[in-house]
Amino acid sequence: MKIHIKNGHVIDPKNNINGKHDVFIAAGKILSIGQLPNSFIANHTIDASNLTVCPGLVDLSARLREPGEEYKARLASELHAAVAGGVTSLACPPDTDPVLDEPGLVEMLKHRAKQQGLAHVYPLGAMTRQLQGIALAEMNELFTAGCVGFSQANQAITDTQVLWRAMEYAATFGFTLFLHAEEPFLAANGVAHDGEVATRLGLKGIPSAAEALALASILRIAKETGAKVHISRLSTAEGVEMIRAAKAQGINISCDVSANQLHLTEHDIAYFDANCHLKPPLRTQRDQDALTAGLKDGTIDAICSDHTPVDDDAKTAPFAEAEIGATGLELLLPLTIKWAQQQNLSLAEALRFITCSPANILGIPAGNLSAESDADICIFDANEYWKIEASQLKSQGKNTPFNGLELPGKNKYTLVRGQIAYPAAH
Amino acid sequence: MQNPQLDSDGNLRHLLSIEGLPKRILNQILDTAESFVGVAEREVKKVPLLRGKTVCNLFFENSTRTRTTFEIAAKRLSADVISLNVNTSSQSKGETILDTVDNLIAMHADMFVIRHAQSGAAHLIAKHVPPHIHVINAGDGRHSHPTQGLLDVFTIRKFKPEMHNLRVAIIGDVLHSRVARSEIHALTTLGVPEVRVIAPKTLLPSQVEKLGVHVYHDMREGLKNVDVVMMLRLQNERMNGALLPSAQEYFKTYGLTQEKLALAKPDAIVMHPGPMNRGVEIDSSVADGKQSVILPQVTYGIAIRMAVMAILAGGQPAQQAPASEGDQ
Numbered sequence: 001m002k003i004h005i006k007n008g009h010v011i012d013p014k015n016n017i018n019g020k021h022d023v024f025i026a027a028g029k030i031l032s033i034g035q036l037p038n039s040f041i042a043n044h045t046i047d048a049s050n051l052t053v054c055p056g057l058v059d060l061s062a063r064l065r066e067p068g069e070e071y072k073a074r075l076a077s078e079l080h081a082a083v084a085g086g087v088t089s090l091a092c093p094p095d096t097d098p099v100l101d102e103p104g105l106v107e108m109l110k111h112r113a114k115q116q117g118l119a120h121v122y123p124l125g126a127m128t129r130q131l132q133g134i135a136l137a138e139m140n141e142l143f144t145a146g147c148v149g150f151s152q153a154n155q156a157i158t159d160t161q162v163l164w165r166a167m168e169y170a171a172t173f174g175f176t177l178f179l180h181a182e183e184p185f186l187a188a189n190g191v192a193h194d195g196e197v198a199t200r201l202g203l204k205g206i207p208s209a210a211e212a213l214a215l216a217s218i219l220r221i222a223k224e225t226g227a228k229v230h231i232s233r234l235s236t237a238e239g240v241e242m243i244r245a246a247k248a249q250g251i252n253i254s255c256d257v258s259a260n261q262l263h264l265t266e267h268d269i270a271y272f273d274a275n276c277h278l279k280p281p282l283r284t285q286r287d288q289d290a291l292t293a294g295l296k297d298g299t300i301d302a303i304c305s306d307h308t309p310v311d312d313d314a315k316t317a318p319f320a321e322a323e324i325g326a327t328g329l330e331l332l333l334p335l336t337i338k339w340a341q342q343q344n345l346s347l348a349e350a351l352r353f354i355t356c357s358p359a360n361i362l363g364i365p366a367g368n369l370s371a372e373s374d375a376d377i378c379i380f381d382a383n384e385y386w387k388i389e390a391s392q393l394k395s396q397g398k399n400t401p402f403n404g405l406e407l408p409g410k411n412k413y414t415l416v417r418g419q420i421a422y423p424a425a426h
Numbered sequence: 427m428q429n430p431q432l433d434s435d436g437n438l439r440h441l442l443s444i445e446g447l448p449k450r451i452l453n454q455i456l457d458t459a460e461s462f463v464g465v466a467e468r469e470v471k472k473v474p475l476l477r478g479k480t481v482c483n484l485f486f487e488n489s490t491r492t493r494t495t496f497e498i499a500a501k502r503l504s505a506d507v508i509s510l511n512v513n514t515s516s517q518s519k520g521e522t523i524l525d526t527v528d529n530l531i532a533m534h535a536d537m538f539v540i541r542h543a544q545s546g547a548a549h550l551i552a553k554h555v556p557p558h559i560h561v562i563n564a565g566d567g568r569h570s571h572p573t574q575g576l577l578d579v580f581t582i583r584k585f586k587p588e589m590h591n592l593r594v595a596i597i598g599d600v601l602h603s604r605v606a607r608s609e610i611h612a613l614t615t616l617g618v619p620e621v622r623v624i625a626p627k628t629l630l631p632s633q634v635e636k637l638g639v640h641v642y643h644d645m646r647e648g649l650k651n652v653d654v655v656m657m658l659r660l661q662n663e664r665m666n667g668a669l670l671p672s673a674q675e676y677f678k679t680y681g682l683t684q685e686k687l688a689l690a691k692p693d694a695i696v697m698h699p700g701p702m703n704r705g706v707e708i709d710s711s712v713a714d715g716k717q718s719v720i721l722p723q724v725t726y727g728i729a730i731r732m733a734v735m736a737i738l739a740g741g742q743p744a745q746q747a748p749a750s751e752g753d754q
Contacts, residue, residue: 088569187743194632195437195632195633196632196633196636198631199631199633199634199636199637200607200636200637201546201569201633202566202567202568202569202604202607203546203567203568204568204572205631205632207632271546271549272545272546272549272550276632313522316550317522317524318523318526318542318544318545318546318550318566318567319544319545320545320546320567321544404480406645
């Protein structure tokens with residue numbers, strides 16, 4: 001199939017393309033941009049007038065809930081949600097049931113995801129068996145099975161000896177570790193940022209120091225072992241400062257922030273809105289400003305959706321008992337665009353955080369429109385505002401703190417390997 | 427965002443927390459309670475305001491005292507009362523709290539009195555019930571216990587009517603206390619100019635000063651010149667661990683004794699929400715002493731709960747308690 005995307009405004013941050021060009025696709029690959037290839041006759045033409053054409057988005061953290069938690073979400077529902085949101089590649093954390101600590105499970109997941117023919121799924125394997133933080137998982141076997149990195153999901157490692165060994169072992173083979181920085185004893189039973197709102201609402205707090213303490217251990221051990229570490233979902237001003245200093249020292253580190261953290265603070269919990277029960281917890285305005293500054297100066301490398309679909313029953317409980325998470329795949333693009341507008345950043349600057357930069361962290365060939373690369377493309381209207389209606393989302397999880405909000409940036413077409421994955425053909 | 431406690435006309439729809447209620451509503455409840463204090467002293471202790479209504483006490487966390495006072499209050503208003511202790515074992519059978527509530531709504535309950543170990547439980551139920559059903563929070567986690575806060579300010583108003591000229595000290599485990607939070611909001615809303623909290627740092631929540639209180643760690647310093655001394659209960663499980671080394675040490679530093687009470691104003695009153703740990707947070711001689719108003723608190727608690735139920739059920743302020751049924 002040959003596709004001609006015409007009259008669109010192409011933004012490819014990786015290749016510094018930002019202008020009105022036509023895109024030509026053949027056999028699932030990008031053939032060229034701008035220049036009509038010789039003897040190219042399109043089977044299908046997409047009119048992208050007034051639309052932006054960019055690389056398919058890359059999400060560093062999206063839970064698909066398979067295997068084992070199909071009542072929360074299914075591979076099919078979530079991969080449909082991904083392409084509806086313009087996401088064509090995503091990394092999924094290993095906290096499934098069973099945990100992704102066996103090559104067979106990873107192969108099965110990759111296989112089942114591929115059958116869907118929608119977004120590409122890049123599993124993060126468990127760093128330790130059962131995520132227990134005791135014994136290392138078979139990283140090489142898992143890598144061969146398709147894992148692109150290793151993670152503890154939301155489980156912290158309390159034993160610094162194990163953390164040290166895990167980093168040494170990962171560094172031996174050049175694997176990236178994706179770690180969430182939260183010191184588990186200080187954070188124990190906490191459900192909200194330890195501050196004004198938690199105090200008023202009588203919720204057990206998670207102090208900012210929990211992130212700083214965990215980060216201090218991780219950074220120190222990363223420096224010692226030379227391991228490649230990615231910090232998932234940074235949440236505090238102090239954390240940003242520590243990463244900034246670590247990068248200045250030459251420590252091999254990258255990090256991301258969840259789109260939720262860029263728009264919400266502890267105050268959004270309001271009257272115990274369980275959709276704001278997130279991990280890390282929503283923090284203060286000062287933290288949010290620091291996260292934004294961190295993105296602007298390159299301290300923070302990427303924005304992720306932290307997509308975590310939860311079934312309604314699990315959210316219909318008192319705040320502390322409500323399950324953690326918010327659905328996010330379909331909101332990553334609009335939340336990033338809205339953030340960029342608020343910060344007076346250009347679309348090209350903002351798209352970098354959800355295309356080439358996360359692809360680079362995962363080490364996958366995605367997030368750009370280079371010739372001969374897979375034709376994974378997102379075509380959206382940057383100026384169209386749409387109202388988030390949870391019930392209309394493709395994700396099986398309808399849990400979003402943004403329900404009812406009008407956001408800019410409506411995805412129109414998603415192409416995966418040169419096939420139109422969204423909207424679905426009828 | 428709509429205040430979940432008020433209807434579109436600004437009348438009380440649910441009582442979930444003191445925070446968010448205007449002074450006008452607090453005064454309405456206190457004034458209505460005033461008229462109910464006398465009902466208990468009549469020969470027939472019953473008024474027909476809630477006749478034909480069903481009040482359901484739904485206690486997910488055990489409390490004999492609070493449940494009993496709500497029961498008495500509802501019965502004095504002539505309501506039919508059901509009390510359910512939904513212990514954790516039936517919860518673990520898989521029924522959610524909203525399932526439980528739905529079943530009771532199907533049995534035509536008109537009002538729910540909810541106690542739950544988790545902050546926000548009463549809000550969750552209030553959001554769920556249809557418009558004609560009212561929810562009263564009888565304590566949710568560490569968040570709020572509004573009728574306790576109200577009965578405390580009612581008691582203070584009785585003994586110290588000049589609210590705008592008072593110094594009040596709240597002493598003890600503020601961190602885990604829904605009572606303290608409710609008292610602080612009630613006092614500051616009613617214009618008490620100085621509210622102090624006195625506790626070790628381990629028993630104070632972060633940024634507690636943002637609630638509008640002055641923080642003291644030294645009890646002797648904090649008690650100076652106060653008009654009202656409000657003690658908080660210290661739970662047994664918090665006495666020996668990372669929060670406090672021992673009950674004995676706590677009593678020495680933060681227990682209320684005659685000697686420490688002497689630092690407050692000579693006519694200061696002593697309050698406690700009960701149940702008391704004698705010899706831990708309060709010395710028996712103080713608890714039973716002449717400055718103690720702990721038992722009047724209990725009596726007024728019934729009037730306050732009657733007032734809240736009457737206002738919720740009637741939608742109108744009951745300025746004067748109606749005649750008892752026997753008087754008619």
